[in-house]
Amino acid sequence: MTDLGTPLPLDGWAPVYSGKVRDLYVPIPSGGAGDELPSLATADHVLVVASDRVSAFDQVLEPGIPGKGALLTQLSLWWFAQLETVPNHLVDPTTAPVSLPASVRDRAMLVKPLDMFPIECVVRGYLVGSGWIEYQAHGTVCGVELPEGLASGDRLPEPIYTPAFKAALGDHDENISFEQTVELVGAETAAALRDLSLDVFRRASAVAEARGVILADTKFEFGADRETGEITLGDEVLTSDSSRYWDADVYASGNRTASFDKQIVRNWLSTNWSGSGEPPALPGDVVTQTAARYRELIERLTA
Structure with a gap:
């Protein structure tokens, strides 16, 4: 590409x-x-x-x-x-x-336009996805130590900041430590990005929870205003593509896999594609179900 x-x-x-x-x-x-x-x-x-x-x-x-x-x-x-x-x-x-x-x-x-920082500001509030896989092996998520005995989908004691380096288009973003973000943007900016990301995540989580929706994790992108240098929120924010959302009632019932995003697409593709060559076309029911999940999230949040 x-x-x-x-x-x-x-x-x-x-x-x-x-x-x-x-x-x-x-x-x-x-x-x-x-x-x-x-x-x-x-x-x-x-x-x-x-x-x-x-x-x-x-x-x-x-x-x-x-x-x-x-x-x-x-x-x-x-x-x-x-x-x-x-x-x-x-x-x-x-x-x-x-x-x-x-x-x-x-x-x-x-x-x-902003002068974008080369960092994906990822915040995780729950133990899920790649974080769960790492936790099982090492007791950490992106190098952040977590308490023993957590299960897949558990809420973390506190949200954690797990930044990534924004890779070139077509490459995978690379998880990095906070210390590496300091090397990339300096100590003051690195701390500001971390603190602002955690603050926005907590505020957004409260908004979502009041509407019966759980914000499990998300990623933010920030840049510097070209005139003032102020750290500014850019790109998309808290969408179904950049965030993992769950229905709070469904989560409470024990189902920790049904998310308001393209997980339906991921699940179908992982079952029907080897990972090499051109991926197959998505079937109509997968497209329809995915579109419905996107719409349902917006209706739940904005009603």
């Missing part, structure tokens, strides 16, 4: 990046295509467009999940509003000198 695939053409906007599920655009100068092409480095605004593409195990799968891009954008915007005291990268499109293209308005966010 290349850094720039084949994003949808948008009048007045130039595509500058295409990831597994999102495409980035910057405004084309009013004078047209001159000697200096638009870029993320020089743009005042960036359009983040969430697609309906779905990925699992570092593969973009076919077909996509209908309406997924709009649903995840709606959820991000809702969470940014709940966290209004946390600086974020959103720009009000009603007052900006550029506008959202009508064709992608329901799945696009207008944002200001």
Whole structure:
């Protein structure tokens, strides 16, 4: 997969990046295509467009999940509003000198570019996934020591911060220690990223729990505001693609595997694909069930 695939053409906007599920655009100068092409480095605004593409195990799968891009954008915007005291990268499109293209308005966010930190700020509140596998072998999660006797899906005594180094597109992110984040961004910024991530996670967890939903884990991305240097929340936030959510009642009944995300896709793919070559197309029932889980989460949180 290349850094720039084949994003949808948008009048007045130039595509500058295409990831597994999102495409980035910057405004084309009013004078047209001159000697200096638009870029993320020089743009005042960036359009983040969430697609309906779905990925699992570092593969973009076919077909996509209908309406997924709009649903995840709606959820991000809702969470940014709940966290209004946390600086974020959103720009009000009603007052900006550029506008959202009508064709992608329901799945696009207008944002200001940030100098992004090369760290995935992962916070875990429950023992699950790769963390559970490591805990069984070493009693740790990403090197963080945990009490003995925990079971899969247990709530941790306190949320833990387990950062990762953001790998190049197509590669796996690499779990790193807090000390390594200090080497990457300096002690002050590393501590600020950790503390802010844990604070936002706790606040979001309380919001979700009040609605009968458990936030098991999530990842944040932050950047520095290019004018003030302020640490700013960017990318998507607390969506079904970046977070693991559970129904609190279902969890209490003992089912710790039913999540409001693409776990249905992961489960099907792990059973029906060896991991080599092109992955098979997703069957219709898997696509339908996944779309329903995305919608159900938004209805539960925002009702």
